[in-house]
Amino acid sequence: MVNFQLLKFELLSSGLWLTDEAHNRILCDNKVPISARTCLANGLEIVLPHNIWVNAPIVPKYSANISLDFANYNFYLSNNCKYICQIVIPKRPSYYNKLTSNNIDMFKIGTLRGDRLSICLFKDCIYFSKGLQCKFCAIKQNTINEPVTKHINDIYETVSIAVNDVITVPNHIYLNLGTTDHPERGLDEYEIIFKTIRKVTNIPIHLNQSPPQSNSYVKTLYEIGFNEISFNIDIFNEESSAKIMPGKHADIGLSNCLKRLDAAVKYFGIPNVSSCLIIGLEDQKFTLRGIEELMKRGVIPKLSVFRPLCGSAFSNLERPSYNVLKSTWEEAKEYSIKYMIPLGPMCDICKLLSVA
Numbered sequence: 001m002v003n004f005q006l007l008k009f010e011l012l013s014s015g016l017w018l019t020d021e022a023h024n025r026i027l028c029d030n031k032v033p034i035s036a037r038t039c040l041a042n043g044l045e046i047v048l049p050h051n052i053w054v055n056a057p058i059v060p061k062y063s064a065n066i067s068l069d070f071a072n073y074n075f076y077l078s079n080n081c082k083y084i085c086q087i088v089i090p091k092r093p094s095y096y097n098k099l100t101s102n103n104i105d106m107f108k109i110g111t112l113r114g115d116r117l118s119i120c121l122f123k124d125c126i127y128f129s130k131g132l133q134c135k136f137c138a139i140k141q142n143t144i145n146e147p148v149t150k151h152i153n154d155i156y157e158t159v160s161i162a163v164n165d166v167i168t169v170p171n172h173i174y175l176n177l178g179t180t181d182h183p184e185r186g187l188d189e190y191e192i193i194f195k196t197i198r199k200v201t202n203i204p205i206h207l208n209q210s211p212p213q214s215n216s217y218v219k220t221l222y223e224i225g226f227n228e229i230s231f232n233i234d235i236f237n238e239e240s241s242a243k244i245m246p247g248k249h250a251d252i253g254l255s256n257c258l259k260r261l262d263a264a265v266k267y268f269g270i271p272n273v274s275s276c277l278i279i280g281l282e283d284q285k286f287t288l289r290g291i292e293e294l295m296k297r298g299v300i301p302k303l304s305v306f307r308p309l310c311g312s313a314f315s316n317l318e319r320p321s322y323n324v325l326k327s328t329w330e331e332a333k334e335y336s337i338k339y340m341i342p343l344g345p346m347c348d349i350c351k352l353l354s355v356a
């Protein structure tokens with residue numbers, strides 16, 4: 001019998017290749033990967049049985065055992081030609097075909113990732129201009145000419161249409177951005193962006209930014225009204241962090257990030273504060289220490305799987321193995337029981353990129 005949770009990990013690690021039939025069918029009306037982001041979201045979203053979502057990297061034929069095929073009006077997975085299961089590929093939202101009044105494709109303003117509308121407010125990062133960017137990051141990679149910053153009117157129009165989409169509607173809004181030169185690494189415009197989105201929808205809004213300089217700014221973010229917040233640690237071991245994330249490590253570092261997370265738990269409460277750790281770029285024992293450190297504080301760990309992104313300094317590295325993902329998950333579940341803190345994200349569909 002197939003264990004679909006473990007199948008998810010195999011897909012996250014090894015990816016899948018597409019037969020010509022599957023490839024041609026996906027191009028008709030399914031969601032295709034349309035851009036690269038800082039770490040993960042450049043694969044194909046698929047829904048396994050039991051509503052387990054996964055964002056699977058697409059790899060060349062024969063470099064993965066698992067293939068995706070299409071026949072008799074259904075998509076299905078096979079392992080070395082042996083049938084595994086039927087799967088679903090989400091449809092492309094209809095707003096992807098629409099333009100804002102500034103003539104910008106709405107999918108360049110916000111994309112649907114699982115069931116969250118993801119808007120990258122600043123598709124750049126100060127560390128790139130200094131040559132100190134995180135080596136796994138490809139935020140500046142821009143295959144679709146996505147605007148680096150989004151005009152408030154484009155955000156308003158896109159959110160208005162996306163939350164009423166006839167094909168699929170988002171259940172959350174996820175705002176992210178690279179590190180800015182704002183004193184608190186955020187944006188002056190947060191309040192206006194928040195209020196503009198709130199004119200059209202009440203669904204939760206999650207903000208993911210670099211850890212700010214002060215706890216008082218964490219309070220400001222809470223007072224603006226954001227429902228959830230994340231400040232990512234990414235790499236827990238300080239020595240590895242200095243090498244892999246030179247700018248972020250020097251400016252912020254682990255202890256400051258933990259202080260901001262503590263403040264965030266105080267204001268936003270459990271389970272509304274989360275932090276990513278990347279599996280595959282440091283020894284597993286450090287990732288596990290990071291998981292425990294977060295859970296002790298009431299922060300939800302999100303275990304991202306390293307992906308070698310085109311445009312990043314680590315584009316030639318390997319993804320972590322299935323065994324590493326599985327054993328990290330097994331150990332993390334023990335901590336979950338001990339500290340009564342789940343692995344994130346809290347939404348099952350949003351787990352599509354995470355070991356959870």
Ligand code: SF4
Nearest residue numbers: 125133134137178179
């Ligand atoms: S801080 Fe690192 S991961 Fe974040 S946007 Fe900048 S370079 Fe990318």
